[in-house]
Amino acid sequence: MTENLFDINVKVAGQGGDGSLTTISLLGNALARRGFHLYSTRNVASRIRGGHAAALLRGSIEPRTGMGDNIDVLVAFDAEAIEIGGYRVAPHGFVIYDSSAGPLPNGFLPEGATVIEIPFGRLAVRDLRRELFKNSLTFGVISRILSLGDDEAASVLEARFGGRPKLIDKNLQALREGFKLASSSGFEEDSGPLRLARVEADERVFISGNHAAAIGFLAAGVRFFAGYPITPATEVLEVMNRHMEAFGGVSVQAEDELAAVNMALGASLTGVRSLVATSGPGISLMQEGIGHAGAAEIPLVIIDAQRAGPSTGMPTKPEQSDIGMIIHGGTGDFPRIVLAPGNPSDAFELAVKAANLAQRIQGPVYLMLDQSVSQDSATTAPFDISGVEIDQGARLSQEQLDALDEYRRYKVTADGLSPLAVPGMAGGMSLVTGNEHDEWGKVSTNPVNRIAMMDKRARKVDTIKDSLPSGLRFGHDTSPIGIVGIGMESGVIREAVERLTVAGIALAGLQPRTVWPVPADTLEFVASKERVYVVEHNHEAQLIQVLASVGAPFNTLRSIRKFDGVAFTPGELVDHIATAEAE
Amino acid sequence: MTTTYRPADPIWCAGCGHFGVQTALSEALADLDISKEEILLLAGIGCSGTIQNNLGTYGYHALHGRVVPTATGAWQANPDLTVIAAGGDGDGYAIGMGHLIHAFRRNPSITYIVMNNGVYGLTKGQDSPTRQGTPSLDAILLGLSILETTFIARAFTRASDQLRDLTAAALRHAREGRGFAFLEVLSPCVTYNDTYPQWDAEYLDLDTDTEHNPTDRTGAFGRVVALQAEGKIPIGLIYRDPTTQPGSFLNPSASNIEPTSLTKTYRDILDHYRI
Numbered sequence: 001m002t003e004n005l006f007d008i009n010v011k012v013a014g015q016g017g018d019g020s021l022t023t024i025s026l027l028g029n030a031l032a033r034r035g036f037h038l039y040s041t042r043n044v045a046s047r048i049r050g051g052h053a054a055a056l057l058r059g060s061i062e063p064r065t066g067m068g069d070n071i072d073v074l075v076a077f078d079a080e081a082i083e084i085g086g087y088r089v090a091p092h093g094f095v096i097y098d099s100s101a102g103p104l105p106n107g108f109l110p111e112g113a114t115v116i117e118i119p120f121g122r123l124a125v126r127d128l129r130r131e132l133f134k135n136s137l138t139f140g141v142i143s144r145i146l147s148l149g150d151d152e153a154a155s156v157l158e159a160r161f162g163g164r165p166k167l168i169d170k171n172l173q174a175l176r177e178g179f180k181l182a183s184s185s186g187f188e189e190d191s192g193p194l195r196l197a198r199v200e201a202d203e204r205v206f207i208s209g210n211h212a213a214a215i216g217f218l219a220a221g222v223r224f225f226a227g228y229p230i231t232p233a234t235e236v237l238e239v240m241n242r243h244m245e246a247f248g249g250v251s252v253q254a255e256d257e258l259a260a261v262n263m264a265l266g267a268s269l270t271g272v273r274s275l276v277a278t279s280g281p282g283i284s285l286m287q288e289g290i291g292h293a294g295a296a297e298i299p300l301v302i303i304d305a306q307r308a309g310p311s312t313g314m315p316t317k318p319e320q321s322d323i324g325m326i327i328h329g330g331t332g333d334f335p336r337i338v339l340a341p342g343n344p345s346d347a348f349e350l351a352v353k354a355a356n357l358a359q360r361i362q363g364p365v366y367l368m369l370d371q372s373v374s375q376d377s378a379t380t381a382p383f384d385i386s387g388v389e390i391d392q393g394a395r396l397s398q399e400q401l402d403a404l405d406e407y408r409r410y411k412v413t414a415d416g417l418s419p420l421a422v423p424g425m426a427g428g429m430s431l432v433t434g435n436e437h438d439e440w441g442k443v444s445t446n447p448v449n450r451i452a453m454m455d456k457r458a459r460k461v462d463t464i465k466d467s468l469p470s471g472l473r474f475g476h477d478t479s480p481i482g483i484v485g486i487g488m489e490s491g492v493i494r495e496a497v498e499r500l501t502v503a504g505i506a507l508a509g510l511q512p513r514t515v516w517p518v519p520a521d522t523l524e525f526v527a528s529k530e531r532v533y534v535v536e537h538n539h540e541a542q543l544i545q546v547l548a549s550v551g552a553p554f555n556t557l558r559s560i561r562k563f564d565g566v567a568f569t570p571g572e573l574v575d576h577i578a579t580a581e582a583e
Numbered sequence: 584m585t586t587t588y589r590p591a592d593p594i595w596c597a598g599c600g601h602f603g604v605q606t607a608l609s610e611a612l613a614d615l616d617i618s619k620e621e622i623l624l625l626a627g628i629g630c631s632g633t634i635q636n637n638l639g640t641y642g643y644h645a646l647h648g649r650v651v652p653t654a655t656g657a658w659q660a661n662p663d664l665t666v667i668a669a670g671g672d673g674d675g676y677a678i679g680m681g682h683l684i685h686a687f688r689r690n691p692s693i694t695y696i697v698m699n700n701g702v703y704g705l706t707k708g709q710d711s712p713t714r715q716g717t718p719s720l721d722a723i724l725l726g727l728s729i730l731e732t733t734f735i736a737r738a739f740t741r742a743s744d745q746l747r748d749l750t751a752a753a754l755r756h757a758r759e760g761r762g763f764a765f766l767e768v769l770s771p772c773v774t775y776n777d778t779y780p781q782w783d784a785e786y787l788d789l790d791t792d793t794e795h796n797p798t799d800r801t802g803a804f805g806r807v808v809a810l811q812a813e814g815k816i817p818i819g820l821i822y823r824d825p826t827t828q829p830g831s832f833l834n835p836s837a838s839n840i841e842p843t844s845l846t847k848t849y850r851d852i853l854d855h856y857r858i
Contacts, residue, residue: 032858205856219849221840224660246848248838250659255685259652262645266656269623269643270664272835274656292646379858385849388842406586423623423641423657423664424836427585431636433644440588442636443644 004197005146006061008036009068012138013043013054013085014077014098022135023075023142024055028206030139030148030156031059032379035201039064039491041376041567044316052080061199065343065378065491069571072194073145075138077101077120082108089113094145094193096138114193116141116185123177136171140178147192150179205382209373210277212344212383213303214239216351217275219388222301223249224267224274226260228282231315232371233305236277257282261289261300268298269432271395271422273355277303280322281312287329290364294334295434297410297418297457299358303367305374306487308565317565318371318488321538326366327516327546333454335461338366338516339469341373342490345380350513352388353469360393360467361460362420368515370537372488372567394419401428408439412452416459461517468514470521475509476501481581482508482525482532486515486543488567489535496573503574505581507533515543518550526552533577539563591636600770603740604698604750605634608667611751612638615758617665625654627670627679629705630772631698634669645670648679655691661836662692665758672699673711676722680712683722687729690762692830694753697722697765700772708775715781721811723821726765727804733762733824737817739769739786741779749820756823760830769816782816789819798825 012023028038036059043054058067070090076082078101086108089095094114097104100121109115120134136157143153157175161167187193214236225244227237240251254260257278264274278286283304293300306322308314326338337357341347351367358365394417401407401421409430411418421428431441436453438444475497485493490511497507508529512522526532526547534557536543541559548554560576562568595601612622622640626632628647635642645653654668675683675697686695701714713719726735734756738746746768753764769786771778787810789795795806797820810817839845
């Protein structure tokens with residue numbers, strides 16, 4: 001018996017639509033009550049129903065943004081769940097198998113695993129909705145495995161179905177069926193094979209990066225959103241459609257990404273903070289508009305929830321392969337900023353910074369996510385709106401404008417930032433164009449003017465570079481060996497560093513949060529190490545290319561990358577690095 | 584008084600129809616007594632995509648084909664502005680046609696003036712989707728076929744009084760918040776597709792046509808199709824939805840963005856995520 005289990009990984013898998021999310025969410029509630037942090041992810045095909053799908057949950061005392069190496073409890077609603085996921089079941093893990101789907105497939109589970117077979121199909125209890133029944137029954141079995149008290153498990157159900165007495169009764173009935181089945185496997189109340197710890201916990205929210213970012217943008221004054229449905233960015237559109245109006249703003253579902261980005265440019269022209277959200281294919285379509293924001297100096301924030309490419313790629317799978325397009329895409333040279341959060345609270349914080357930075361540089365700012373950061377959920381302290389500050393940059397008030405003798409929209413200034421008046425303001429009339437233009441906004445191909453304007457635009461980012469979010473350090477800062485990762489790698493590289501420390505390998509870790517321009521703290525970190533492992537999800541080592549392009553010593557960078565649509569586990573990184581360091 | 588940019592001189596060839604469009608727009612804006620700072624004039628890419636430089640208003644040079652969504656976003660963000668989109672037939676009916684359909688459907692209270700000359704002038708004479716003698720399309724019929732359409736008119740630069748009056752009517756329709764005001768102007772390109780002689784012979788004024796009722800969508804559609812079959816090009820007020828009412832709209836540009844003023848709304852949202 002494992003006393004005081006501090007970290008548990010559970011997977012519920014079956015045909016899409018089996019309701020696996022309900023089991024996971026019941027278990028999540030139970031774990032949260034014990035003070036556990038939660039992390040959850042899904043493994044789905046890009047289709048509405050059917051196809052093999054899985055929901056995964058990790059509960060841990062330490063906050064984690066990634067699954068552990070092994071699955072402690074696998075709930076398999078079909079044989080495929082065993083065939084696909086059996087290899088990751090922990091050596092002494094537990095498997096709940098729906099035996100009405102056929103006999104347990106042989107040879108996929110570790111020898112020490114305990115299998116509890118339940119013929120759900122033959123347990124068709126009258127008046128119980130089958131899916132709910134399955135979930136509550138399964139939850140009953142799991143709660144016995146984890147030695148949750150029966151009353152504790154029941155109270156989780158009651159909270160979930162609160163106020164709906166009929167539902168509660170039926171689900172409690174199913175829960176008790178689960179207890180009975182667990183007893184027949186020898187798992188009596190409070191004496192299961194595992195024993196979940198209990199700790200004190202502060203107030204928490206359980207939220208995905210997409211939701212956190214969207215809320216961050218609302219808190220930071222974004223009042224116009226335009227989007228087009230695309231996996232894995234759609235939740236941003238959904239949150240905006242649902243909540244924008246309460247903030248006095250407008251959220252539009254455009255006819256395509258071209259319309260979306262141009263609507264946002266139009267809205268931003270009027271001084272309203274504007275946002276678009278999409279994934280790689282949509283970013284491809286928005287490139288022209290984003291470049292226009294750069295040339296015409298229009299504030300704009302773009303969310304790229306990256307998915308596996310190229311082209312339509314693997315829509316539901318994570319990748320970090322738009323880095324090159326984001327940093328270099330579009331015609332010509334124009335300044336831009338790229339921020340990359342690693343978890344939901346980071347997404348909230350960087351959304352606020354992105355909204356302000358777009359106003360400050362009067363140009364495009366990306367919030368670069370990946371499918372894991374976008375759609376996986378994690379627990380975190382509720383975001384504090386009182387810490388949000390609004391910075392309107394060089395935006396003029398009517399009084400300030402009145403005090404000027406003349407107003408030139410693109411005035412060449414020492415810091416590159418031109419004071420900004422918006423339509424409706426008297427005396428601020430201006431011409432805004434993506435053609436090269438003079439200070440008044442009139443089209444010009446004069447070579448002297450051209451150089452002045454290109455330099456002016458480039459200076460803007462230099463001016464604000466001290467305000468760019470710095471990277472987060474972890475591990476052993478003085479170690480000569482470094483590890484770097486962004487977005488979805490942020491959690492797993494921290495966990496790998498912890499384990500490598502135990503194994504006697506000290507690593508200094510850095511999670512850059514500003515990817516472009518490459519900030520000084522990133523370069524200093526990389527330059528100070530004998531070798532640096534750079535962990536990323538793409539084929540071409542795009543993050544390494546970015547670092548090397550600004551002078552990071554290429555021969556010290558060691559690439560660890562994959563592009564199979566699956567997140568790294570901590571164990572994979574530990575094995576890779578331990579092997580490399582032993583050589 | 585703050586000095587701002589000096590309006591530019593038009594770049595168009597002598598005899599270009601676009602001069603007439605600019606004059607009509609300028610006079611209509613003066614008639615309606617709209618101050619320049621309240622006007623956002625957006626134009627696409629092409630010869631017509633320079634009109635925004637000439638009137639002293641807030642001007643915006645949109646990406647090719649994207650003037651309509653840009654204007655829509657600007658109006659949604661600040662519906663108190665008089666938002667006018669302008670452009671050519673290549674810009675609006677070729678690369679940008681997808682957006683026009685959705686503008687009819689979405690019905691934002693903006694004015695859209697398309698200067699139709701059947702040709703790409705700035706790139707020296709390629710066919711546009713409205714070039715006569717090629718498989719061409721008709722945006723008037725397209726607009727009539729979308730049930731949300733509220734205002735459709737066609738003018739001809741030769742008939743300058745009517746052009747001015749229709750421009751004013753379109754601007755009024757949009758300013759009153761009644762919806763999307765679509766005005767196509769037959770505006771010949773004297774250099775690459777001089778259609779003056781042909782259009783002089785072909786145009787027919789619906790405003791004086793006793794068989795035409797501009798409040799009858801079905802009738803208007805039939806009349807336009809019938810006239811086209813006779814080789815005529817109908818101009819005038821084609822259709823105006825008689826049921827539209829002045830609208831009032833949320834104004835995001837006037838919303839409060841100070842976080843402390845939003846604490847309750849914000850907390851209510853965050854409560855959904857508590858565990």
